[in-house]
Amino acid sequence: xxxxxxxxxxxxxxxxxxxxxxxxxxxxxxxxxxxxxxxxxxxxxxxxxxxxxxxxxxxxxxxxxxxxxxxxxxxxxxxxxxxxxxxxxxxxxxxxxxxxxxxxxxxxxxxxxxxxxxxxxxxxxxxxxxxxxxxxxxxxxxxxxxxxxxxxxxxxxxxxxxxxxxxxxxxxxxxxxxxxxxxxxxxxxxxxxxxxxxxxxxxxxxxxxxxxxxxxxxxxxxxxxxxxxxxxxxxxxxxxxxxxxxxxxxxxxxxxxxxxxxxxxxxxxxxxxxxxxxxxxxxxxxxxxxxxxxxxxxxxxxxxxxxxxxxxxxxxxxxxxxxxxxxxxxxxxxxxxxxxxxxxxxxxxx
Ligand code: GTQ
Numbered sequence: 001x002x003x004x005x006x007x008x009x010x011x012x013x014x015x016x017x018x019x020x021x022x023x024x025x026x027x028x029x030x031x032x033x034x035x036x037x038x039x040x041x042x043x044x045x046x047x048x049x050x051x052x053x054x055x056x057x058x059x060x061x062x063x064x065x066x067x068x069x070x071x072x073x074x075x076x077x078x079x080x081x082x083x084x085x086x087x088x089x090x091x092x093x094x095x096x097x098x099x100x101x102x103x104x105x106x107x108x109x110x111x112x113x114x115x116x117x118x119x120x121x122x123x124x125x126x127x128x129x130x131x132x133x134x135x136x137x138x139x140x141x142x143x144x145x146x147x148x149x150x151x152x153x154x155x156x157x158x159x160x161x162x163x164x165x166x167x168x169x170x171x172x173x174x175x176x177x178x179x180x181x182x183x184x185x186x187x188x189x190x191x192x193x194x195x196x197x198x199x200x201x202x203x204x205x206x207x208x209x210x211x212x213x214x215x216x217x218x219x220x221x222x223x224x225x226x227x228x229x230x231x232x233x234x235x236x237x238x239x240x241x242x243x244x245x246x247x248x249x250x251x252x253x254x255x256x257x258x259x260x261x262x263x264x265x266x267x268x269x270x271x272x273x274x275x276x277x278x279x280x281x282x283x284x285x286x287x288x289x290x291x292x293x294x295x296x297x298x299x300x301x302x303x304x305x306x307x308x309x310x311x312x313x314x315x316x317x318x319x320x321x322x323x324x325x326x327x328x329x330x331x332x333x334x335x336x337x338x339x340x341x342x343x344x345x346x347x348x349x350x
Pocket of ligand 1: 077079100101103116120155169171
């Protein structure tokens with residue numbers, strides 16, 4: 001018997017006598033063989049993650065309406081979740097391990113301090129004058145900045161500007177929730193300490209080493225300004241004209257490893273008119289346009305992404321990105337690579 005035939009020969013539940021099945025159920029027992037192919041499908045995993053596009057111009061009015069309908073005191077975090085229907089909207093996930101939300105903070109509002117087990121990052125989408133205070137460090141929020149809120153750190157958001165501020169939250173909430181480890185602790189307004197890591201780590205190749213000792217903080221940098229990421233991408237593109245994927249990874253400068261535990265974060269520049277083929281890799285991905293206009297082809301879907309649009313791709317699928325402008329376009333990417341590497345399941349299929 002060859003391998004292909006073997007996939008059709010397993011017994012079904014209906015093949016078993018009803019009284020035997022009832023007896024199994026009564027003892028909390030389940031026969032594996034009728035479900036074996038479902039949990040271990042041949043060659044490619046079953047994926048519920050569908051390619052989905054969220055247009056910022058379509059969701060923005062609804063987010064602003066939420067600002068009128070629900071005061072911050074009634075929301076704590078005023079967020080519209082970008083949910084993948086493939087996972088069931090009510091499950092609030094974009095992919096198995098990633099949660100995405102657009103959060104609105106209006107002038108004068110304060111989203112109170114709390115800390116939780118899931119890891120979060122914020123990618124600032126619009127507005128100025130808001131800050132998020134993470135672990136006592138006050139971080140200004142400007143378009144394109146990436147601000148970390150790692151597991152367990154106190155955080156609160158406040159807004160002294162005069163226009164709405166919006167940002168994209170990316171959390172590993174579905175993963176931590178699945179692990180039955182997701183919870184929050186409410187807190188008081190934090191005492192702000194003087195800026196910690198960001199300025200002293202601003203030069204990539206130079207680390208602070210007082211008395212020859214490396215820093216020991218788990219998260220030495222909490223805010224990665226867009227201006228730095230953009231400049232790094234432009235320098236890379238300029239220095240390596242033949243390089244296809246002009247991409248940088250947000251890392252912890254002390255370790256050189258991914259900035260957070262489970263999700264990976266990257267900035268990608270597409271040259272004017274460039275088409276970039278990303279290989280099929282096991283992790284699911286999210287793409288958010290920081291600046292520009294990009295066509296994304298993901299499995300059978302083609303999305304024309306404008307400024308501040310977001311889309312997602314299931315794992316094990318190639319993605320083609322095309323810059324629709326005659327200027328560089330810039331994307332923020334989040335994926336599940338660190339998790340897949342930890343699990344030992346990371347793969348690339350060319
Ligand atoms: O800003 O702390 O989108 O706790 C979901 C949960 C944002 C936040 C979210 C949160 C936050």
